[in-house]
Amino acid sequence: MATEYNAYISDETIEGADEGALAGKTVAVKDNISTKGVQTTCGSSMLAGYVPPYDATVVERLTAAGATVPGKTNMDEFGMGTTTETSAYGPVENPAAPGHVPGGSSGGSAAVVAAGDADMALGTDTGGSIRCPAAFCGVVGIKPTYGLVSRYGLVAYANSLEQIGPIAPTVEEAAELLEVIAGPDEHDATTRDHEGATEGLADAADGDVDGLSIGVPTELVEAADEAVVETFWDAIDELEAQGASYHEVDLPSVEHAVEAYYVIAMSEASSNLARFDGVRYGLSASEASGGYEGNWNESFANAREEGFGEEVKRRVLLGTYALSAGYHDKYYKKAQDARAWVKQDFDEALSEADVLASPTMPIPPMEMGESLDDPLTMYLADANTTPVNLANLPAISVPAGETDDGLPVGLQLVGPAFGEKQLIRAGSALA
């Protein structure tokens, strides 16, 4: 039961249409995706009781395709975390590895799928937030190419990096859900109409990897935990046995991906989260402990002290710092250079390989409570996922097996922009 591991923030049902590609299926929705008439909190006290007056485009599309939404899933507050422990509604436990975190930030979405409480789920991925929980919970997650899926109605954390994507037990089911939500949207000017990118995604899950060329970035394997690396190579062996071949590639830029990602994400967050002022929605400045004492700024700062959790404050402050006069060139501009470098590295590596493979996460799921005191160590766990967001590329995490201790390990495949079909085909050889 989803309640045992705290995967839902609310279990209000949204009925879908009678017919369609997802008729009869349940698709849980992460709680940072707007649902008309149903509370949407982003895992934050700041938005407790907030009820969106409109649906996100992805919610419109999946209910029109017949899916029923069984509830809104728990998440790291505003998507800021790698363990789903920063939620104001309590941490989520990993149903596939009790006592361990489910990964984050879409931990609730991966948990309900892993436990069989929902057929599929939507997550969002800014620096790994779909792929990490998919890997930790032993399910499949896809982070689409930037611009494939509309972000209209997604409560923004870092606009230039994030995408909504599917989590499901198998690659084929994840592809079915992606096919329903993908495609241009007049409400999101960053969506792209890329020829052939949205059709035949589910059909591509034929498991045919004969002749597939896999590049393995050494930087993303060497730094990983031994138990993870062993399981990773077993999965590569299996792909080889089915006709694929691999070669090693170098991506020197990824050594700087985590810091570039955090500088950019925090900077964008500090601007995005300025909208939470306690006046227009969410936590009321007039009811916060200080009330309307003092002027607008004081009241604003007071509501935000009360509404935001510690990780959110940390990121808003660091983002404000990185953008402030005198530091902008040192942090933000250098991070954008690193982002361009990462993109070039991936383009080069993908010119000589169909897909790039690495462990999704360099470590197995952490024990609950272990990562909260040391934010930097938690950030470093995103080493293999963040480069993909910086490069705007698609990636999939598929179950690669388990460590000797029975902890799930995910294999990440990265493809060229709008090359989702290639990833679905390759991933379906494993799950």
Next chain:
Amino acid sequence: MSESVVDPDEVRHVADLARVDLDDDEVERFTEQFADILSYFETLDEVPEVEREAELTNVMRPDESHEGLSQDEALENAPDSEAGHFKGPKVS
């Protein structure tokens, strides 16, 4: 590490810019954590200058009015409103 020494006053200053009140415990913890995190961010200094070949094109659309939220819907979630306006604290 020398360049990124962060003191409690600096944390308070940034919190003030970001309009987030902090209690003393948070200031103390953040001072310590920010020093670690910022010195890690400083490894960005090793990143070479990169030729950015972004293929950016403007996406334009006709400037036509569409149906949007009604005033009532837009105010639905406001803790306080008056005569069709958001009601907030005094400005100064």
